[in-house]
Amino acid sequence: MVPLAVVTAIVMLVGWFPLTSIWHQQSELNTTIAQINAIKSQQRALTLQAKSIDSKSAAILLAREQYQLVSPGQSLIQVLPGMGPGSVDQSTGDPGLQPLVSPSSVSSLVAANSPTTSKHHSSVKAFLSRLVRTVEFWR
Numbered sequence: 088m089v090p091l092a093v094v095t096a097i098v099m100l101v102g103w104f105p106l107t108s109i110w111h112q113q114s115e116l117n118t119t120i121a122q123i124n125a126i127k128s129q130q131r132a133l134t135l136q137a138k139s140i141d142s143k144s145a146a147i148l149l150a151r152e153q154y155q156l157v158s159p160g161q162s163l164i165q166v167l168p169g170m171g172p173g174s175v176d177q178s179t180g181d182p183g184l185q186p187l188v189s190p191s192s193v194s195s196l197v198a199a200n201s202p203t204t205s206k207h208h209s210s211v212k213a214f215l216s217r218l219v220r221t222v223e224f225w226r
Contacts, residue, residue, distance in 0.1 A: 140146050150156040157163050
């Protein structure tokens with residue numbers, strides 16, 4: 088029984104250790120081959136791109152589109168994108184960016200913004216007070 092155990096141990100040591108190292112080396116080779124294939128595909132793509140921009144007109148177009156370069160004597164004008172519909176920014180304080188007021192609610196806005204005046208003034212005094220407020224606005 089002891090010789091059989093020794094022979095089994097020797098077979099296991101000889102067979103198992105080289106097989107595990109060979110298995111690990113094969114997995115490393117597979118990952119390296121995959122990396123090499125990925126680099127080769129990138130190289131092909133870059134070669135095709137280099138061939139596509141080989142002409143002078145394509146290089147100028149690429150320079151204008153991606154790097155915002157212009158020919159001598161030209162000037163670059165960039166148009167910034169505006170805000171989309173419905174996205175009004177109220178924080179700027181610009182009255183032109185505020186939404187429009189419907190005509191039916193104008194009278195309530197004027198009454199809310201004007202100071203209260205007594206009803207005992209005559210129409211002339213009311214006109215003069217409105218005129219003074221208007222003139223004071225332009226100071």
